Amino acid sequence: MARTHEWMFYEVMWRSWADRARVPYPVPWWAQAAFRRWSDDFDAGTYESKEAAFSSNALYRYWHMVGVKDHRQESLIGQAGEIEPVYDKYCLAFFLYEPASGTVSVPQLTECGTVAQRMEAPHLPVVETTFRTPGGVEFTQRTFAAPVGPRQRDLTVTRLAVTAPSGPPREGWLCAAVLPAGPSGFQRHDRRDPGTTDRQLTFLRYLPDEARVETNSGWGPVFDTAPEHYGVYGNPDFASDPAAYLTRSPFHDLAVGGKLNAALQAQDQVAGLCSAAFAWPFRVADGEAFEIAVRLPVDLYSGAGDLAEIRATPAAELEEANRSFWTAKVLGQGVQPGLPGPVAHLTDLFRQARSQLLVLSDHGEIHPGPTVYDSFWIRDSSVEATACSLVGDAALAEHQLGTHYPLRFNRGTGRIGPCAEYGFYGGPHERDDREWDSNGQALWAIGRFDRTAGPGAAFGAKLYAPYVIDGARWLRDNRDAYGLLHSGWSAEHLGERDKPHYWDDLWGLAGLYEAARLAERLGTPEVRELWAAFDDLKQATAASIRWVLAEQRRLGEWETYIPTGPGDVGRRDSTMIGAAAYFHPLRLHMGGKLGDEVDLAARCTLDTMYGRFVTGGFRHEAAWNAYGPYLTLQLAHAYLLAGDAARMDALLGWTVAASLPRTDDRAVALGAWNEQHAFPIASGFAEVPYRHWYMGDIPHGWAAAEYLLLLRDILFFEADEDRDPHLYVAPGIRPHWVPDGEPVTVEAAPTLFGAPFGYRLTHDAAARAVAVDITESPERVRYVYPCRFGSVRAASADGRELPVSGDDVHVPEGTRRFEVTYA
Incomplete structure (x- = not known):
């Protein structure tokens, strides 16, 4: 049964939407999307009623984000410029009012005007929103986050400028509205979180002497310039x-009566739907602008001293400092992919993904999202930290792995389900949901970072005992009768939590492999013990997969695929995506670690998934009933490593487009991914499922990390680090990416060999020739160039002819320049 505030919010939203021609109301984009194709069906396992699901915005979790690197709280930006500080119970939106005609123009409604949005630059977390009325008056709003004061506390700042077209001066009011609902919804709770995070505004007050708003017991917006008109509304x-x-709303009062109620305070103890509006009259002619700035405190502030600190620095200086910081960080440090014009947008998205991960880092913990996923998972963070270390944000990776992983290492003597508590990596998520993949992920990430940081950093030595050795022993000692990890949920895209998943075992193998190699590098006495643990899990996993394959053949299954786990023989659905981890990120195919039969089956599984579950992107109907952007990136990466660059390119192209969806000329996202991309948004509402679907956060940190890793490995990746170390150069560069005269470049890129790598590739289409100059490289590392332009005819290294066999050109270590001609 719906709670009162949920039912009331639902009623107010749809009635406002239905009455918008008479009284325009800023119904959020996500609510409009839900009303566009309404269904009474909802996820009854998660929500108690359709009103609760609607209030929680269960279907359309798309928005933009700004924030400060390494700080806790982000602010979400809606499709019409609305600002929602994530943990504060209000949203700030802007609109225009024309007193002469009584016209209220809210950017949320297409009937009121046009909206354009963009990121100011790919590396800058600054959202620019421009709203233009049919009469040509427009405002441009730039929103960013910045630290202020000696304690560097968070502040979100939005600056607005009103302009008018040529002709006579235009007059009107620029208005700001404080509302309870924002881009993420009206509340964020479900059956598992029954009542702690709704966003009811039960009390609202404007303090004119301070030009500041109070929202419940917290601070709301602070205006640089006090408004001339105001009104606060509730349910008295x-x-x-x-x-x-x-x-009883400011929009009704303006549209019907031409004024605001001038009240300073209101409460609503029924539904928590208090609202307020503030207005600044303007008169602008061609070439003139009327400007205001509003500051949203998103940290702990109290008292007159803090208010003075909030206002101390002019907004223009804060904006310039923000621009300077991100420019120096993202453009001045770390990997700078140099890609030709046809794919320059991939570099832009690379920089944006970097900045998103840095914003999602909360004091060194990278969280996979700003709202429902604003907490720490070992699984997500292992990929995120590895991505950061390989693109130049090593300090963040080191802090995450070296500080926060030990804090998640359990030292108790109890039990977590069928497993021992001691030695298990995990906080509440991993413990409550029995996510047995986490130990493998922790060991894998620690080992990979130790390689990247190099022996001088001694990173692995600092964590070896007890965090590596006892984490590895946990994997050895906590397995079922078949030698596999126990049933659990692990990654939610794998299927049911009451079954085992090969995903866990594959991660366990990768973690044990890295632990054993770290022990070898350190010369510890546990080397043989760790290799024995690896071999034991390897034999059990390979034997189980071979048994499943035989059972499927016995049952007449004509396709070869590895299902999600041994309890799912013949389960040919999209949960088999877990098998992609065999290639990426785990590299178990290198050296055929599970044997030829399993290796061939893993390759066939990729093709089974591509043929059955890819329509542009990876469709995950078995668990989510939505596209999976980061799963699509994983599949693309698996194809890159398996040698099929064409399919990698196709999957990458779809995913990049999925970061920039539009509906009704509105920018739904600006270069970011949800965990799930809804079928309606992906299809322009041509496909609306008959049943509910699942939606996670945006931006999704894991997805951002997957993109960084994929683009980096498209440029180069390492192989066989321990026996025959070599680098694949430009393995994913496609012919249509490289027109004549435009190079592909990489400079000072971190590698798993502990030293940087760089090169410059040029293509002469007329001569059918490729030249690669190695600008820096680790020692004792050879190269492999997989030519994607055509069949290799000849190759040379520093002027010496190389043998040619197939399209993989093998180049000796120490080479400074190699050249390849093709047919």
Whole structure:
């Protein structure tokens, strides 16, 4: 049964939407999307009612984000410029009012005007929103986050400028509205989190002497310039009729009566739907601009001293400092992919993904999202930290792995389900959901970072005992009767939590492999013990997969594929995506670590998934009923490593487009991914599922990390680090990416060999020739160039002819320049 505030919010939203021609109301984009193709079906396992699901925005979790690197709280930006500080219970939106005609123009409604949005630059977390009315008056809003004061506390700042077209001066009001609902919804709770995070605004007050708003018990917006008109609205007589909320609103008062109520304070103890509006009259002619700035405190502030600190630095200086910081960080440090014009947008997205991960880092913990996923998972963070270390943000990776992983290492003597507590990596997520993949992920990430940091950093030595050795022993000692890891949920895209998943075992193998190699590098006495643990899990995993393959053949299954686990013989659905981890990120195919039969089956599984579950992107109907952007990137990466660059390119192209969806000329996202990309948004509402679907956060940190890793490995990747170390150069560069005269470049890129790598590739189409200059490289590392332009005819290294066999050109270590001609 719906709670009162959920039912009231639902009623007010759809009635406002239905009455928008008479009284424009800023119904959020996500609510409009839900009303566009409404269904009473909802996820009853998660929500208690359709109103609760609607209030929680279960279907359309798309927005933009700004924030400060390494700080806790981000702010979300809606498709019409609305600002929602994630942990504060209000949203700030802007609109225009024309007193002469009584016209209220809210950018949320296409009937009121046009909206354009963009990131100011790919590396800058600054969202620019421009709203233009049919009469040509427009405002441009730039929103960013910045630290202020000696304690560098968070502040979100938005600067607005109103302009008008040529002709006579235009007059009107620029208005700001404080509302309870924002881009993420009206609340964030479900059956598992029954009542702690709804965003009800039960009390609202404007303090004109301070030009500041109070929202419940917290601070709301602070205005640089005090508004000339204001009104605060609530439910003073405790009305239970939704119609009362429609008439007691600033939008109704402006549209019907031409003024605001001038009240300073209001409360609503029924539904928590207080609202307020503030107005600044303007008169602008061609070439003129009327400007205001509003500051949103998103940290702990109190008292007159803190208010003075918030206002101390002019907004223009804060904006310039923000621009300087991100420019120096993202453009001045770390990997700078140099890609030709046809794919220069891939470099832009690379920089944006870097900045998103840095914003999602909370004091060294990278969280996979700003709202429902704003907490720490070993699984997500292992990929995120590895991506950061390989693109130049090593300090963040070191802090995450070296500080926060030990804090998740359990030292108790109890049990977690069928497993021992001691030695298990995990906090509440991993413990409660029995995510047995986490130990493998922790060991894998620690080992990979130790390689990247190099022996001088001694990173692995600092964590070896007890975090590596006892984490590895946990994997050895906590397995079922078949030698596999126990049933659990692990990654939610794998299927049911009451079954075992090969995903866990594959991660366990990768973690044990890295632990054993670290022990070898350190010369510890546990080397043989760790290799024995690896071999034992390897034999059990390979034997189980071979048994499943035989059972499927016995049952007449004509396709070869590895299902999600041994309890799912013949389960030919999209949960088999877990098998992609065999290639990426685990590299178990290198050296055929599970044997030829399993290796061939893993390759066939990629093709089975591509043929059955890819329509542009990877469709995950078995668990999510949505596209999986980061799963699509994983599949693309697996194809890159398996040698099929064409399919990699196709999957990458779809995913890049999925970061920039549009509906009704609105930018739904600006270069970011959800965990799930809804079929309606992906299809322009041509495909709306008959049943509910699942939606996670945006930006999704794991997806950003997957993109960084994929683009980096498209440029180069390492292989056989321990026996025959070599680098694949430009393995994913496609012919249509490289026109004549435009190079592909990489400079000072970190590698798993502990030393940087760089090169410059040029293509002469007329001569059908490729030249690669190695600008820096680790010692004792050879190269492999997989030519994607055509069949190799000849190759040379520093002027010496190389043998040619197939399209993989093998180049000796120490080479400074190699050249390849092709047919």
